[in-house]
Amino acid sequence: MLSRTRIVDAAIALIERAGADAVSMRGIAAELGVGVMSLYNHVPNKAALLDAISESVLSQIEFTDDPSAHWTDRVRMQARAFRQIAHHYPRSTMVVFSRQLHSTAGLLPVERALATLRDAGFEGEAAVRMLRMFVAYIVGSLLREVGVTPTFAPVRDEALVEVDPALFPEVSSLSPYLTSCDHDEEFEFGLELLVQAMAVRAEKRGARG
Amino acid sequence: MLSRTRIVDAAIALIERAGADAVSMRGIAAELGVGVMSLYNHVPNKAALLDAISESVLSQIEFTDDPSAHWTDRVRMQARAFRQIAHHYPRSTMVVFSRQLHSTAGLLPVERALATLRDAGFEGEAAVRMLRMFVAYIVGSLLREVGVTPTFAPVRDEALVEVDPALFPEVSSLSPYLTSCDHDEEFEFGLELLVQAMAVRAEKRGARG
DNA sequence: GCGTGACACGTACGCTGTACGTGCGTCAAC
DNA sequence: GTTGACGCACGTACAGCGTACGTGTCACGC
Incomplete structure (x- = not known):
């Protein structure tokens, strides 16, 4: 029997295998060995299916929160949990980031994060600000890692060799560091700084309060 | 006469007016009052056109770098310049973020940023790390502001009223802060912290060196 | 006059999402 | 046991998409 979760799982598998551009209702149906229109008995339309994919990916974030640990370690763990799922579903993560979600999936991560921030001494607006800043950093990092580089984080080698050292002295001299990128170290560096x-x-x- | 820049400008205008989903070669052609296939005399395909859009948007970042200013102020200015252009072309910014660019557009911003970081005392790998972390934060922030919220930065009001205070005490108590979001203040908060x-x-x- | 190239355009093909109708299986009511 | 309702898989059909290819119309050098 077809079901919503079977469809979502097949869609995620297809995205990871063939890329987000290759996602079509016909492709998903073929993946499941069913007719195209059968999907519409379980999903209203493609947009809703993509939303369901986002929800599924986000809900798979594994938060093994340890309330006894120091809040700094808990922050680190939660950030890494977020990142880990993105690495597990890199291409699906891109569709998550490219869609505005209207669901309550991922509400639990937020709850955990806010609780941790409360332990750290942040309450009310300050806690929300810290959370948003952290999410911004993580999302931006993942966007770079997952393949989409907004302003070329790891610049393409071919492009760099053409750079005129006179026009771009910094870029030119730092090219060995710009062309390579250890994502793990990079992420941990920013995480630690934050x-x-x-x-x-x-x-x-x-001290104030 | 048709030209590559006229096509790109029309495409950006169309995106800002009708959204990124509405971008089609036929739509752009209609915007310019020409036939569809005429576009292909100036642009090899749609993907290249989207790349050209990214390049155009990035190249419009206005860096009025003041080398005499303190490096902290220069960092702030550069971050705000990045953000300003994203606010000027919010929907086009989304296509920039959703595409991997292979061009050297935006190389100048990177050059300026690295020079500023050098003034701050960061050289070599440290400078590149700082740059990447900053870019990650900015990109993540813009992604939230521009409308796509990965894990609902400003949560939908309707969704929040349904939240069970027993299950999500933090989310529930902080809902007034979660539902509203002053993007300017939010961005400046994170920027200052960084x-x-x-x-x-x-x-x-x-001190070490 | 005669190529020759640039460029706007129309037609056509394979793809997409999905509205709609059809047929089959199961179950409740009588 | 018959009948009706309903859920669900499926096929057909249509509008819209990107774009390969051929055609027409110019301005130009010889």
């Missing part, structure tokens, strides 16, 4: 910056703010708040 | 974090690193490096 955690430390948060710790500074937390101390300030603690 | 700049301060960078300043701390810069001092450390200075």
Whole structure:
């Protein structure tokens, strides 16, 4: 029997195998060995299917939150959990980022994050701000890692060799670092910087309050 | 006469007016009052056209870099310049983010950023790391602002009223802050936090070196 | 006058999402 | 046991998409 979850799973598998551009209702139907229109008995339209994919991916984030750990470690763990699922479904992650979601999927991650931030001493608006900043960093990082580089994080080698050292001295001299990119180290670097910056703010708040 | 830039400009105008989904070769041709196939005399295919759109948007970033200013102010200015163009072409920005670019457009912003980071005391790999982290934050922020919220930065009001306070106490109590979002303040908050974090690193490096 | 190239355009093909109708299986009511 | 309703898989059909290819119309050098 066909079902919504079977369709979503097949769609995710197809995206990971053939890319997001290759996702068509006909392709998904073929993946499942059914007719195209059969899908519409379980999903209203393609947009809703893509939303369901987003929801599925986000809900698979594994938060093994340890309330006894120091809040800095909990922040690190949650950020890595977010990143891990994106690496598990890299191409599907792109469709998640390219869609506005109207669901409550991923509400649990937010809940956990806010609780952690409360432990760190951030409450009310400050906690929400910190959360949004963190999410922005993580999303931006994943967007780079997953393949879409907004302003070429790892620049293409061919393009760089053409760079005129006189016009772009910095880019030219730093080209070895610009062309290579260890995503793990890069992510951890920014994560650590953010955690430390948060710790500074937390101390300030603690001193004041 | 038709020209590549006229086509790109029309495409951007169409995207901003009707949304990225509405971009079709036929639509762009209609916008210009020409036949569809005439476009292909100036653009090899749709993908190349979208790349040209990205290039055009990125090249319009206005960097009025002031080398005499303190590096922290220069970082702030460059980040805001990036953000400003995204606000000028919000929907086109989404196509920029959703495409991997293979061009050297936006090489100048990178050059300026690296020069600024050098002034701040970051060289070699450290400078590139800082740049990438900054870009990640900016891109992630813009992705939220521009309308696509990965894990609902400003959560939908309707969705939140249904949240069970027993299951999601934090989300529930912080809902007034989660439902509203002053993008300017939000962006400046994160920007300031990053700049301060960078300043701390810069001092450390200075003390060591 | 005569190529020759640039360029706007029409036609046509294979693809897409999906509205609609059809047929088959199962189950409830009588 | 018959009948009606309903869920669900499916086929057909249509509008719209990107674009390969051929055709027409110019301005130009010889």
